[in-house]
Amino acid sequence: MLSWMAWxxxxxxxxxxxxxxxxxxxxxxxxxxxGAERKGILGLVTTRGDRLFLTCLGTSxxxxxxxxxxxxxxxxxxxxxIGWGILCFWKV
Amino acid sequence: MKTENQKAWFFVLPVLLLVxxxxxxxxxxxxxxxxxxxxxxxxxxxxxxxxFEQILRSDRFHAALGRQFxxxxxxxxxxxxxxxxxxxxxxxxxxxVPVCLVLMALPMLxxxxxxxxMWNIFALPDIGLLGYFLNHVLGINYDMTQDPIAAWVTIIxxxxxxxxxxxxxxxxxxxxxxxxxxxxxxxxxxASNWSVFRFIQLPKMKNVLTIAILLRFMDSFNIYTExxxxxxxxxxxxxxxxxxxxxxxALGQFDLGPAAAMSLIYFAITLFVSWLFYTLMTKDDLN
Numbered sequence: 001m002l003s004w005m006a007w008x009x010x011x012x013x014x015x016x017x018x019x020x021x022x023x024x025x026x027x028x029x030x031x032x033x034x035g036a037e038r039k040g041i042l043g044l045v046t047t048r049g050d051r052l053f054l055t056c057l058g059t060s061x062x063x064x065x066x067x068x069x070x071x072x073x074x075x076x077x078x079x080x081x082i083g084w085g086i087l088c089f090w091k092v
Numbered sequence: 093m094k095t096e097n098q099k100a101w102f103f104v105l106p107v108l109l110l111v112x113x114x115x116x117x118x119x120x121x122x123x124x125x126x127x128x129x130x131x132x133x134x135x136x137x138x139x140x141x142x143x144f145e146q147i148l149r150s151d152r153f154h155a156a157l158g159r160q161f162x163x164x165x166x167x168x169x170x171x172x173x174x175x176x177x178x179x180x181x182x183x184x185x186x187x188x189v190p191v192c193l194v195l196m197a198l199p200m201l202x203x204x205x206x207x208x209x210m211w212n213i214f215a216l217p218d219i220g221l222l223g224y225f226l227n228h229v230l231g232i233n234y235d236m237t238q239d240p241i242a243a244w245v246t247i248i249x250x251x252x253x254x255x256x257x258x259x260x261x262x263x264x265x266x267x268x269x270x271x272x273x274x275x276x277x278x279x280x281x282x283a284s285n286w287s288v289f290r291f292i293q294l295p296k297m298k299n300v301l302t303i304a305i306l307l308r309f310m311d312s313f314n315i316y317t318e319x320x321x322x323x324x325x326x327x328x329x330x331x332x333x334x335x336x337x338x339x340x341x342a343l344g345q346f347d348l349g350p351a352a353a354m355s356l357i358y359f360a361i362t363l364f365v366s367w368l369f370y371t372l373m374t375k376d377d378l379n
Contacts, residue, residue: 006124006136060360068148
């Protein structure tokens, strides 16, 4: 039934990760409502959801930039992305 | 203690299902395609991130992206000020209000491919009203089928003709919502027309203008039909915008993998610029 979608394990894992993150945020939001709003280093008021969005968007650009400018392998952008994610949830 | 009723979320479910069906699932399929190669028959070969690397390094993509930003930039800096100016010039009450509103809405009622076809015929150098007038009456050498600059002028003019109305109508909605008392207060203070515009009308229009700019950005950045019908991306590749190039790769060459990778990069850029516009324009309200 799903063969037309041409699933592969790596892409499936990306989506499982993405939906788990959204699910996790939903659970946290139910437990601690309000989205943990604060004004971060970018001067923007962000919630947990905004920080996840910025993490994902930033990660995609970090990987795209690395692929375009440097190429394989992708361990370095992975490290930068994890750092970016930590920065987003910690300071932004 | 629960202070909020969260049942309203269930009313969002049908929309969520609809979006999942028409956007999310096709999008997932595009992601799957972007890492594989196919020759049809639903048979796929793993390629990893090859297509992304190939697209990101191709001159063809860079050129199309550059043209796309140029197009969007040009139509935004023309349509937004022009739209505001027309909205300011429109009557706020009386007989002419509905007449102006209907006239303004007319271009937006015309389907995109018809707009393209109309402007194509209108601008043809030998038989089109505009083309003939420019060439044979004014003596200006204008041929959008041969000259890239003429082609660009034509697609920009066409988009301005088609979509400035959207900015006008939104800005007008913002203008009519300003209470008369603001203008009276400004008059008592002896404010100039420019001060009234700068400190009363523009701030009051800010929210609708945010929407207008976002809509025009996304629409123009994803534009396909009108330039495709008008110039077909030519002459040469001079008006081949991103979506036209994308369709050429996907349907013309049947390179579904690279096309999928290109559309994901395209999507990421659209998402980022939309986020940037929205964040910058609503920053002061939220803080």
